[in-house]
Amino acid sequence: MQRNRTEKKRKLRNGIALNIIGAIVVLLILFGSIITTIGYFSFTESLKKEYAVTTYHMANTATALINGDHLDEYLAGEETEEYLRTERYLDAYCKKMNVSLIYVIAVDTSDYGRFVSIFNLLDNTVGDTSYTKWELGHQRDTTNDEYRQKYRAMYEQTAPYETVYRRRVGEGLRPHITTMVPVRDSEGKTAAILCVQRPMRELTDARRPYLLRIAAGAALMCIVAGVGAAMYIRTQFIRPIREVSDEATRFAKENVKGEPLGRISKLDEIANLAQSIDTMETDMASYVENLTAATAERERMGTELSLAATIQEASIPNVFPAFPNRKDFDIYASMTPAKEVGGDFYNFFLIDDDHLMIVIGDVSGKGVPGALFMMVTNILISDRAHLGGSPGEILTSVNKDICEHNQAEMFVTIWLGILELSTGKVVAANAGHDDAAICRKDGSFELFKTKHGFVLGGIDGIVYREFEFRLEPGDKLFLYTDGVPEATNANNGMFGMERTIEALNRFKERTPQEILAGVHESVDAFAGDAPQFDDLTMLCLHYKGKGTKMNARELTLDAAVKNIAAVTDFVDETLEAMNCPKKTQMQIDVAIDELFTNIASYAYAPETGKATVRIETEEDPRAAVITFIDRGRPYNPLLAEEPDITLSAEERRIGGLGIFIARKTMDDMRYEYRDGQNILRIKKLI
């Protein structure tokens, strides 16, 4: 490829040189030809003039030999002595002057179309002619107008002489010049015309060397000028252009700035071209350098952004099914950021075995700022939710936290709900977020309109109010961000809530995952090629309920150590009914002993109070759930310091072991303080 290009360039270059030199040579040849032609004609002209003048003088001299008064006598009578003498003189003159022909004629002046010969002397050797002599009185007609006009001029004496050139004449004749002068009588009138004819050989003989010299000169000039031009073009034009071309080729290949070309030609255009190449190389080199740096920077940013996207994705539940062991509900969510990272988020987790927290949020911003704000908000909400409390309390508290550090004055809309899985009761709070949509069993999706609080992060000190509703088994709850209804197509049309509900109902019988995929597809189909403008986040919960908690039994009694056996017996009854292995039952009994002792000893001390024990069983997986509820002083046993079990007997202190044993032997243990109640829940897989 590269070689081809070089060869092409070399050919092209040769083409330029050949063309320019060729053009110069052609011009010079043309120029030489014109000069030669002009020289030829002017030379011929001046020589002809000179010839004519000389011949005129010769003719004029000859007239002096003729007695103009006696011409009529010669014609009328005999060849007189005078006539013969004159003829002799003229003959001698003819031979002496080296002319072909001297003749004297009397022209009929009526129309100058006829004349009669008086004298006729010829010398055929001079012009290699073959004339025959006209005798005295020989008559001839002429129809040649040139002759007739010139004869008339002689008789009327309007010109001192006339000349006729004959360049190409007939058989036996040669190019010649005939000069005629009037032969005057004593009164000065024209009596006859004397013509002298000379061959033009001298003229042509003189012209040939002249032409040769001019042609040779022109040819020499052509060669010198051509070679000079070629050399000049080669050094000042071709070679610099080749250097520029080679340098440009090299630069295109290597992309590395080379030695500057400098001023390689005296021609301004070429020198400027070379300078432009030098400048271009410098500029290109620095441009490439900048571009490389910018590209590297952009790549680094891209890597960081994709890493950030991974971190963001991992910060929200993104493995589905999220709760493969739970048969009482199914949940699915998706987040599609408009940019690499987004300001939307969703989250859900089991606060305890019976309470599922669901949250969806939309930060007032996209991209990196939105993502940072979203991460902070999500973490604050999760942290706060894990501490316990209702949705209103969580939002109120998180709003306070956000407002304290909200330099960027961003805000976030939140829908947060806590679903009690055993009953289907949902307590929720809405901080300026879009209303949820609910699909009742055997019904259709409908917007579930509730009162909205102010956005989170907007005003410090806001108290968020809660609302309640109940999900029945089979109901579906759909949450979303405004990226769904506000998705726009190329005509700036919005997807809208109507289409959202319509899309939901098209897939309402499906699983949450399929419903979200369906809505997403509908949004994509609507938006077409228009770029995604806002982050698009959706969450769908299918509440199945179906009474997974069976045989819930409750026992309320005095929180006293003496009642431990009663509690154990009460629980054992259920466990035995479940065919619980003996060992597991013993472990549960130990845990009950420890936890109930704790309540009996500390909850109301020194007073006494009631305690409620609830035993429930679960399927898939089979488990026993025991809940201890008291209205004593708030105490979270999960926060108790763990005993150091590595100490020796002398160093070991009594205390804290009971809860520790229970935590170690049970599969799950959760605590919540709600509505003035300590609620402690343990779960043991059976």
Add this chain to the structure above:
Amino acid sequence: MTITQNRDNTALTIALEGRLDTLTAPELETLLSGALEGVETLTLDFEKLDYISSAGLRVLLSTQKKMNGQGSMKVTHVNEIIREIFDVTGFSDILTVE
């Protein structure tokens, strides 16, 4: 809980049957406080003991401390549940379990 004692000179064997928990631990504690006089080798036989709670562990710990000063103490015939509790609470390192 049923407690059976067997004294042979300076050796005392105490066999427990049932549950050693919050309710029954004080019983054992009371018995031991008066029975360890002159005992150099104390054996606690857990063959028929179902389980032990932290209250029981507390008694074991105080007894172990006391026996460290006058002789030795060992626990025998420990079942799986009790062994697990010993393990998770670090009592396996404190007690001599056979």
